Amino acid sequence: MNKNSKFIQISAFNNIWMISIFTSTIVFLLIYFNRISLYFIIPVLLLLALLIYDSIQKRHSVRRNYPLIGRLRYFLESYRPELRQYFFEGELDGKPFNRRQRSIVYQRSKNVKQTISFGMQDDPGRIGYxxxxxxxxxxxxxxxxxxxxxxxxxxxxxxxxxxxxxxxxxxxxxxxxxxxxxxxxxxxxxxxxxxxxxxxxxxxxxxxxxxxxxxxxxxxxxxxxxxxxxxxxxxxxxxxxxxxxxxxxxxxxxxxxxxxxxxxxxxxxxxxxxxxxxxxxxxxxxxxxxxxxxxxxxxxxxxxxxxxxxxxxxxxxxxxxxxxxxxxxxxxxxxxxxxxxxxxxxxxxxxxxxxxxxxxxxxxxxxxxxxxxxxxxxxxxxxxxxxxxxxxxxxxxxxxxxxxxxxxxxxxxxxxxxxxxxxxxxxxxxxxxxxxxxxxxxxxxxxxxxxxxxxxxxxxxxxxxxxxxxxxxxxxxxxxxxxxxxxxxxxxxxxxxxxxxxxxxxxxx
Ligand SMILES: Cc1cc2nc3c(=O)[nH]c(=O)nc-3n(C[C@H](O)[C@H](O)[C@H](O)COP(=O)(O)O)c2cc1C
Structure with missing residues (x-):
């Protein structure tokens, strides 16, 4: 690690503490002057606690470097198969069984329309076809x-x-x-x-x-x-x-x-x-x-x-x-x-x-x-x-x-x-x-x-x-x-x- 990146990490780490201290002070002042509801404060404090926890834990570097936001990566990754299948999968994508194979079983099982239209999706010039x-x-x-x-x-x-x-x-x-x-x-x-x-x-x-x-x-x-x-x-x-x-x-x-x-x-x-x-x-x-x-x-x-x-x-x-x-x-x-x-x-x-x-x-x-x-x-x-x-x-x-x-x-x-x-x-x-x-x-x-x-x-x-x-x-x-x-x-x-x-x-x- 060169000197510069060390500096960036240290300053990112310091920033977390500054954000935490700053947010806590604002929340404290708002409570003190009775300008904010408790229903709002509790989630904010929980997020703050998570932010601090992420920045000091040592298991996940992404979360340590990007506290709170880094969690999004793990959350989205846990839904990767579903997201792919629902939004991005083509007819011949999907493994071990592609969408076309799965769909024909669903259609035959439900006794509904079992034809498809317009033509071949596979490439007959593909080796292995x-x-x-x-x-x-x-x-x-x-x-x-x-x-x-x-x-x-x-x-x-x-x-x-x-x-x-x-x-x-x-x-x-x-x-x-x-x-x-x-x-x-x-x-x-x-x-x-x-x-x-x-x-x-x-x-x-x-x-x-x-x-x-x-x-x-x-x-x-x-x-x-x-x-x-x-x-x-x-x-x-x-x-x-x-x-x-x-x-x-x-x-x-x-x-x-x-x-x-x-x-x-x-x-x-x-x-x-x-x-x-x-x-x-x-x-x-x-x-x-x-x-x-x-x-x-x-x-x-x-x-x-x-x-x-x-x-x-x-x-x-x-x-x-x-x-x-x-x-x-x-x-x-x-x-x-x-x-x-x-x-x-x-x-x-x-x-x-x-x-x-x-x-x-x-x-x-x-x-x-x-x-x-x-x-x-x-x-x-x-x-x-x-x-x-x-x-x-x-x-x-x-x-x-x-x-x-x-x-x-x-x-x-x-x-x-x-x-x-x-x-x-x-x-x-x-x-x-x-x-x-x-x-x-x-x-x-x-x-x-x-x-x-x-x-x-x-x-x-x-x-x-x-x-x-x-x-x-x-x-x-x-x-x-x-x-x-x-x-x-x-x-x-x-x-x-x-x-x-x-x-x-x-x-x-
Ligand atoms: C959830 C699951 C459980 C299985 N359990 C057994 C088993 O108890 N004994 C066995 O010989 N094969 C077992 N298999 C393998 C299947 O019987 C079969 O040989 C294999 O999945 C290939 O067939 P398929 O491509 O039609 O799934 C299992 C497969 C799956 C998906």
Whole structure:
């Protein structure tokens, strides 16, 4: 710091004291001569106190250098997402989901106008721009065919799943009214609802089909030590509503990262659902204790299959080390045990809370992962026994068609379903202060979310997206989803060239 700037700081500091002394004297004189009301004096004195406090505190340099006024910066910054969204956001701005993506979910959920006007906002000359090839012989695609049977020959209770289902989000990450709305929506619309790894709560039991997810914490089926408990598992797996079991190995937003339930969020209700002690901090480790290599993972799948009385069993994975997935696939041949389905979650997937490095730089994106898994299974002649479910920013009919073209049999949408509940992308899931009552446990917030209204929106989103898919693939010349070909989808790879998905992802089908 040079001499001059030191001088400026010292004089700014002195100025504060001079302003304070001057203001106090004026206020004192006005009181003395009875010329001013007490209602005016109190706020002035409070502001003065803040001014003095700011100038002597040492944590925030901006406030120390610009007392009182410096506070504006923090105040405005705390409303940055809202200000941006309300005033400055363009149609294709906004992350992770742009305004156009969010708006189409709101429109489809509310069953209101679902068209847009005037033309494309995206730039078709942009590298990465994707499109589908239409046909001069469009077909009528039947919505009733948008189903897939999950369960290979080892399964005795096959499940006829919709090609679009609600992705895993636990009760705990989401509120009780959000979970109940999702499950009722699944019932109304005839699709499935993944429980997330937090166990099955009464809010999940509204009549909609469930895919029970089991994570490293084995919530709802764990013993005192936190290990998998056969008896507890088989009791819950027998619920009529539980249609499939998903063992979670990893999720795209935080692969290889465990979770933590803080003691204050561990209420007696949550503790009972998860089979843990209330008001204690509970860790979900990053690794499973029931298996530690490819063979033992497959033996665990077989154990779970038997305990669930042969319901479809699969696992969820975000692709990291490719050789590990290849080893699992090879072990399927060695052991003869095949999962009924594999869920592939892209690195672009969402979460309630995770470290920045995991969200931004860990795991493989959905399109690359899906084509890799599909190709690996085809190469080893396993593909016919295993269905693939894809998740990672699936919002529109185009997103669904694209993932089906890359080898998926069905999709999950997690954040899309949150939008259908009214999520405004406030980016506050980890604060517990979700303004629309979805990602919160505060009753003052979640009671604003009306289950009877929101469940209809969830079902509408599904129905209208299926209608959009029917129109979209029909225009491409397909009459059902199984006909969709990767060669109908294109990506711009440079200013003057583009490739179809077959060339890009070297698909083996
Ligand atoms: C609030 C929230 C909670 C989540 N909880 C879970 C969970 O319990 N288990 C899991 O496997 N994935 C969880 N996920 C990830 C989603 O299931 C999904 O894999 C990911 O968000 C990608 O789908 P999307 O792009 O449609 O949201 C969660 C995501 C969000 C946004």
């Amino acid at each position: 994707e499109w589908a090839a239409h046909s001069v012989y469009p077909k009528k695609a039947d919505i009733q065919s948008f189903k897939v049977e999950i369960g290979n020959e080892a399964c005795k209770q096959k499940y006829n799943a919709s090609i679009l289902n609600i992705g895993a989000m636990s009760y705990g990450a989401l509120s009780k009214t959000a979970i109940a709305s999702l499950n009722k929506g699944a019932l109304l619309g005839g699709f499935a609802h993944n429980t997330g790894e937090g166990g099955i709560s009464s809010h999940h039991l509204q009549g909609g089909d469930l895919i029970w997810q089991i994570g490293t914490g084995y919530f709802g089926c764990r013993n005192e030590e936190g290990h998998f408990d056969d008896k507890l598992f088989s009791e819950k797996a027998a619920y009529e509503q539980v249609k499939m079991i998903e063992i979670k190995l990893s999720q795209g937003a935080k692969p290889g990262h465990g979770g933590l339930l803080p003691a204050k969020k561990n209420t007696p209700e949550i503790a009972e659902i998860r089979h843990i002690k209330p008001y204690t901090t509970v860790h979900s480790p990053s690794a499973h204790t029931a298996f530690d290599n490819a063979d033992s993972l497959l033996r665990f799948i077989e154990r779970v299959r038997i305990l669930s009385n042969y319901k479809p069993v699969g696992f969820k994975i975000c692709i990291g080390r490719r050789e590990e997935f290849e080893a699992i696939a090879e072990s399927m041949i060695k052991t003869g045990i095949r999962p009924d389905f594999i869920t592939i979650d892209g690195a672009e997937g969402g979460t309630g809370a995770a470290p920045l490095e995991f969200i931004d730089h860990m795991g493989m994106a959905l399109t690359d992962a899906l084509s890799f898994v599909n190709n690996t299974l085809i190469k080893l002649n396993l593909r016919n026994d295993i269905k693939l479910i894809a998740s990672g920013k699936v919002i529109t009919a185009f997103d669904i068609a694209k993932t089906l073209a890359l080898g998926a049999d069905a999709c999950y949408s997690a954040r899309g379903m949150m939008f259908s509940l009214g999520c405004i992308q406030a980016l506050q899931c980890d604060s517990g202060k979700c303004p629309v009552g979805i990602a919160t446990q505060e009753s003052s917030l979640y009671k604003g979310l009306d289950v009877s209204d929101k469940s209809v929106r969830v079902a509408n989103f599904h129905t209208n997206t299926m209608k959009a898919l029917s129109e979209f693939i029909g225009a491409c010349g397909y009459s059902n989803c199984s006909e969709i070909k990767a060669s109908s989808f294109f990506k711009r790879t440079s200013l003057n060239s583009f490739s179809d998905f077959n060339e890009l992802y070297q698909l083996k089908n």
